[in-house]
Amino acid sequence: SVPASIASAMSSGARRGLLMKGGAVIEAAAKVDVVTFDKTGTLTHGRPQVTDVVPFGATTEAELLAVAAGVETGSSHPLAIAILNKAKDAGITALSSQDAKALMGKGVVATVDGAPAWVASPRYAMEHGGLDGLGLRQATAFEEDGKTAVAVFREKTPLGLIAMRDEPRADAKDAVRQLTAMGVTAVILTGDNPRTAAAIAGNLGLKFEADMMPEDKLAYIREIGTQGGVMMIGDGINDAPALKQASVGVAMGSGTDVALETADAAILRDRVTDVPATIRLSRAAMANIR
Numbered sequence: 001s002v003p004a005s006i007a008s009a010m011s012s013g014a015r016r017g018l019l020m021k022g023g024a025v026i027e028a029a030a031k032v033d034v035v036t037f038d039k040t041g042t043l044t045h046g047r048p049q050v051t052d053v054v055p056f057g058a059t060t061e062a063e064l065l066a067v068a069a070g071v072e073t074g075s076s077h078p079l080a081i082a083i084l085n086k087a088k089d090a091g092i093t094a095l096s097s098q099d100a101k102a103l104m105g106k107g108v109v110a111t112v113d114g115a116p117a118w119v120a121s122p123r124y125a126m127e128h129g130g131l132d133g134l135g136l137r138q139a140t141a142f143e144e145d146g147k148t149a150v151a152v153f154r155e156k157t158p159l160g161l162i163a164m165r166d167e168p169r170a171d172a173k174d175a176v177r178q179l180t181a182m183g184v185t186a187v188i189l190t191g192d193n194p195r196t197a198a199a200i201a202g203n204l205g206l207k208f209e210a211d212m213m214p215e216d217k218l219a220y221i222r223e224i225g226t227q228g229g230v231m232m233i234g235d236g237i238n239d240a241p242a243l244k245q246a247s248v249g250v251a252m253g254s255g256t257d258v259a260l261e262t263a264d265a266a267i268l269r270d271r272v273t274d275v276p277a278t279i280r281l282s283r284a285a286m287a288n289i290r
């Protein structure tokens, strides 16, 4: 039978929107040494907004957005939604596209007007000859400002850059401060680049690992898991393997419905401070058993 203190921790958690799937989750959460956050949708709102549209050469702003929106049609990635919303607000119709394919952690490619077109990270664009030195410098400047920039290119021709900002949640800084005070190390694991990650991590006061593909997040969690308890907070959109690998996988944010199946716990009210609250509640429940 479940000890009374665990049952009561589960029900008091549930009352405030912290769902924990069983006593074993409480036990594991009490032993967490490191909390890893997937940045988008957990520490941030996960609803980036387009801040800058920068066409190159003869490309117009309208053409840049029409191609980008065409490539992103059908993608549910937060950056895709930002681009589609921007095009819609500007009254621009997305070009029709076929065979869209997500390049996990890198971008999207689709056929537009019979030729391949990409919306992808500047790094990926560089590797594929779709961004020159000036374009890279512009992208870097956006990133140092805490924005995420994507490059749009058709075949090898760069059409321009689109920059987006995803605001941190209001309580993210307080949550990090609480975790640190509890002796828990907090770290951002993100597929975003090191400059954007550094700007956001510096603002919130935690460590970061950038340029992480989903498999890198998995490997990181496996590695630190050999030294102690690891809690992973993810929106679950492409982090299901990392959530599963962590000693406690917690779903939070827009992807909660999907992630709930893989996760051990879920934070339903989008409060980052519910992360330290979960650990605190679990520690208290375990202390009452001993």
Ligand code: ADP
Pocket: 038, 039, 040, 072, 075, 077, 079, 080, 104, 105, 106, 107, 108, 119, 120, 121, 122, 148, 149, 150, 189, 190, 191, 192, 193, 212, 213, 214, 238
């Ligand atoms: P995070 O770890 O922050 O959730 P992702 O792994 O989802 O990041 O994406 C990492 C990077 O890959 C993004 O910053 C972006 O440069 C690129 N990317 C991924 N998906 C898309 C997309 N649909 N459109 C444009 N760029 C994308």
Ligand code: MG
Pocket: 038, 040, 237, 238
């Ligand atoms: Mg993601």
